[in-house]
Structures are given as C-alpha cells and as structure tokens.
Amino acid sequence: MGLETVIKDIMGAAQTEANMVNADADAEVSQILDDVRQTAKKIMGDRLAKAEDDIKRLRQQEISSANLEVKRTMLNARKEVLDKVYDNAIETIASLPETKQEELLKAIIDENDSNGSKIYSNKDSEELVKKLSSLEYTGNIDCIGGLIIENDNGTVRLDYTYDIIMKNVNEQSLKQTSDILFG
Incomplete structure (x- = not known):
C-alpha cells in the first residue's frame, strides 16, 4: 500500500506540474497571438496609411x-491665334x-536716301522705287514689300522690308498683342 500511495503522489504531482506547464504554455501562446495580432494591426495600419x-x-x-496639359493646350491655341493675326x-x-x-x-526713301548708294526692292515695287529714289537700283529681293538701302561697299545695309519691320514689331509687341486678344 505504501508504494501505491507514493505512485499516486508522484502521479498527482506530475499531473499538477503538467497542468501548470500547459497553463503557462497556453498563457505564452495567448501572449504570442496577442503580439502577432498587434503587429499585424500595426503593419496593416502602416500599409493603409502608406x-x-x-x-x-x-x-x-x-x-x-x-493642369499642365490644359495650359499647354491653351498656349498652343493662343499661339495659333497670334500666328493667324500675324499672317x-x-x-x-x-x-x-x-x-x-x-x-x-x-x-x-526720304528718310534714308542719304544713307546709301544702292537700293533694292521686290519686283512689284521696282518701277515705283526707281521713280522715287535717286539711288542706283541694283536688283530685286524676295519680300512682300519695302526696300533695302546699301552703301557702296555693302558694309552698311538698312533693311526696311515689310517682312523685317513686321517681324520686329511682332517681337516687340507680342505680349501687348496677347494681352489685347486674351486679356
């Protein structure tokens, strides 16, 4: 009988210890699961925020x-309008x-005749320029109108073609023209 009591006591102590180990393991598993859940929530929150x-x-x-594309389109449209106005x-x-x-x-001619010795114009204005100027008429140039006056050796050339005048006026007054047209 003494051996059975010792075995029961050992078995009881072993069972109690096993229950305590199981309880500790369950608590540890529960803590690990809570930590994992908290980490998962944090990761999920961080990813959602990102x-x-x-x-x-x-x-x-x-x-x-x-917005950039709209501005580019508007500028292109304005440029087209300004080009049409110029044309x-x-x-x-x-x-x-x-x-x-x-x-x-x-x-x-009246203002610049004394600044040169040669004069050029387009074909359409040739006779008129010859009539109005005392300078030597030296040939035709490709332009919409106007004239070029040049000195004897060609080092000074005054370009009064309408093409150049319009180009210069356009460059100088482009902003003002744009403001008038587009506000």
Whole structure:
C-alpha cells in the first residue's frame, strides 16, 4: 500500500506540474497571438496609411499633369491665334493699294536716301522705287514689300522690308498683342 500511495503522489504531482506547464504554455501562446495580432494591426495600419498617401500623391500628380496639359493646350491655341493675326497683318500689308505703297516707300526713301548708294526692292515695287529714289537700283529681293538701302561697299545695309519691320514689331509687341486678344 505504501508504494501505491507514493505512485499516486508522484502521479498527482506530475499531473499538477503538467497542468501548470500547459497553463503557462497556453498563457505564452495567448501572449504570442496577442503580439502577432498587434503587429499585424500595426503593419496593416502602416500599409493603409502608406496606400492613402500614395493615392493622394498620385492624385496630385495627375491633377498637376492635367493642369499642365490644359495650359499647354491653351498656349498652343493662343499661339495659333497670334500666328493667324500675324499672317493676316502680312496679307493686309501685301495687299495695300498702290497709293499707300507709294506713301510708305516715299517716307522710307526720304528718310534714308542719304544713307546709301544702292537700293533694292521686290519686283512689284521696282518701277515705283526707281521713280522715287535717286539711288542706283541694283536688283530685286524676295519680300512682300519695302526696300533695302546699301552703301557702296555693302558694309552698311538698312533693311526696311515689310517682312523685317513686321517681324520686329511682332517681337516687340507680342505680349501687348496677347494681352489685347486674351486679356
């Protein structure tokens, strides 16, 4: 009987110890699971926040890109309008009545005749320029109108072609013209 009591006591103590080990293991597993859940929540929250930040950044990039494209389209449209205005001005000057052509050429010649010895014009204005100027007529140039006056050795060349005058006026007044047309 004494041996059975000792065996029971050993078995009871072993069972109690096993229960304590199981309880500790369950507590440890529960703690590990809680830690994993907390880490998973943190990772999920961080990734969600990063995803939201990425979405905001992408949205802002798309908005900026769209705004840039709108500005580019508007600038291209404005440039087209300004080019058409320039082309219309060139056509208007090219189709000036002969009396106006004569007035313009006479004004240019009167002011600059003494600055050169040779004169050039387009084919259409040749006879008129020969009539208005005392300078040696030396040939035709490709332009919509106007003239070029040159000194004897060709080192000084005054370009009063309407093409150059229009180009210079256009460059100098482009902003003002744009403001008038587009506000």
